[in-house]
Amino acid sequence: MKVLGLIGSVRRLxxxxxxxxxxxxxxxxxxxxxxxxxxxxxxVRPCRGCAACLFREGDCVIEDDAHAIFAAMxxxxxxxxxVPCYILEATAIVKQLIDRGFAPMQQNTVRGKVGGxxxxxxxxGWTQNAFQQTNTWLLSLxxxxxxxLLIHVQGTSEAPLFPQAMERxxxxxxxxxxxxxxxxxxxxxxxxxxxxxxxxxLRVLQDMETVECPVCAVRGxxxxxxxxxxxxxxxxxxxxxxxxxxxxxxxxxYHLKPSKAFFMKTKEERKKMAGxxxxxxxx
Amino acid sequence: xxxxxxxRYYPGDPLQEIKEADLRDIADQxxxxxxxxxxxxxxxxxxxxxxxxxxxxxTQSVITIEGDEEPSLRVALREIISRYRSPRTCYALWGSxxxxxxxxxxxxxxxxxxx
Numbered sequence: 001m002k003v004l005g006l007i008g009s010v011r012r013l014x015x016x017x018x019x020x021x022x023x024x025x026x027x028x029x030x031x032x033x034x035x036x037x038x039x040x041x042x043x044v045r046p047c048r049g050c051a052a053c054l055f056r057e058g059d060c061v062i063e064d065d066a067h068a069i070f071a072a073m074x075x076x077x078x079x080x081x082x083v084p085c086y087i088l089e090a091t092a093i094v095k096q097l098i099d100r101g102f103a104p105m106q107q108n109t110v111r112g113k114v115g116g117x118x119x120x121x122x123x124x125g126w127t128q129n130a131f132q133q134t135n136t137w138l139l140s141l142x143x144x145x146x147x148x149l150l151i152h153v154q155g156t157s158e159a160p161l162f163p164q165a166m167e168r169x170x171x172x173x174x175x176x177x178x179x180x181x182x183x184x185x186x187x188x189x190x191x192x193x194x195x196x197x198x199x200x201x202l203r204v205l206q207d208m209e210t211v212e213c214p215v216c217a218v219r220g221x222x223x224x225x226x227x228x229x230x231x232x233x234x235x236x237x238x239x240x241x242x243x244x245x246x247x248x249x250x251x252x253x254y255h256l257k258p259s260k261a262f263f264m265k266t267k268e269e270r271k272k273m274a275g276x277x278x279x280x281x282x283x
Numbered sequence: 284x285x286x287x288x289x290x291r292y293y294p295g296d297p298l299q300e301i302k303e304a305d306l307r308d309i310a311d312q313x314x315x316x317x318x319x320x321x322x323x324x325x326x327x328x329x330x331x332x333x334x335x336x337x338x339x340x341x342t343q344s345v346i347t348i349e350g351d352e353e354p355s356l357r358v359a360l361r362e363i364i365s366r367y368r369s370p371r372t373c374y375a376l377w378g379s380x381x382x383x384x385x386x387x388x389x390x391x392x393x394x395x396x397x398x
Contacts (some may be wrong), residue, residue, distance in 0.1 A: 073285065206393070206396050249330075255293075258338050259338075262338060
């Protein structure tokens with residue numbers, strides 16, 4: 001049983017690293033072998049939208065370290081991601097890996113791993129989108145996230161001053177290892193709103209009747225219960241969440257791949273029309 | 284002015300099963316012609332290869348709406364979108380005529396925009 005820690009912070013021995021290491025220690029106590037990668041030590045270039053992974057049904061053609069990161073994830077049974085939230089969201093390396101995850105997302109090489117997420121943050125009220133990033137990355141790859149923590153801690157390396165925070169991280173690591181051992185991947189974190197990612201963000205759609213989880217695309221309606229709001233999702237709507245193998249497969253098969261023939265057919269026309277913009281305000 | 288709109292829904296796109304009878308009700312109510320066609324692509328062992336295939340040839344459900352009155356077309360399109368949601372891809376209106384496509388694009392944005 002192998003659990004991989006991923007650090008999304010540039011800071012060495014900052015709170016993300018300390019908390020993730022504490023979680024790995026918890027996993028180790030449950031019998032896991034552990035490994036850690038500092039994501040920002042690797043060269044991860046941006047996705048260039050070439051669609052080679054899609055149209056050639058193969059690996060990403062960019063030759064950089066993203067391949068090694070995804071390979072390490074594929075070789076593990078569990079993944080614990082520790083990433084700081086500075087301004088509302090997780091740091092940029094996570095977004096970079098969301099986009100670069102397009103090939104492994106199609107190949108399902110990481111699917112079925114157990115995941116845990118730890119997000120240290122400084123100020124209450126400045127974390128609204130932190131789990132959107134981590135969930136988009138991990139759920140798109142098919143990782144079963146069983147717990148996610150927001151840890152309130154500010155200065156670098158201050159986390160050990162808060163024993164409760166350290167205990168939560170250690171417990172998360174244990175839970176990840178136990179979930180691998182038992183095969184029970186039930187979500188054990190704080191109950192949220194979305195039945196898939198368990199985040200509390202909702203998007204109000206244009207019809208002003210429907211709400212949708214912006215990450216999972218599960219749609220529901222709001223109901224008033226006295227002064228409280230209740231969000232109701234039908235079973236059918238939950239099944240339509242975007243991250244299932246079937247729904248992702250449909251997306252690739254019917255929304256994306258069929259565009260190739262049109263794209264190839266219009267090559268000369270596109271080239272001619274784009275000529276107007278080539279050289280305008282520089283190359 | 285003659286308006287022709289085609290909505291191409293791919294597997295998983297409509298929020299519920301598209302039923303010809305429901306479409307006929309909408310058509311009758313608003314004095315439009317509505318046709319429904321199911322295109323079946325090349326599915327082998329449960330999977331369809333859609334690379335290098337014409338967009339019109341892959342599995343899809345195509346609703347075709349025709350009429351001469353813009354207001355009734357608008358209402359019918361709203362009903363269709365509120366029932367099934369709008370089609371998903373930027374090629375989904377292929378086969379519409381320019382007048383129909385312009386109205387459809389407007390209704391899609393109005394009702395199903397920004398998501």
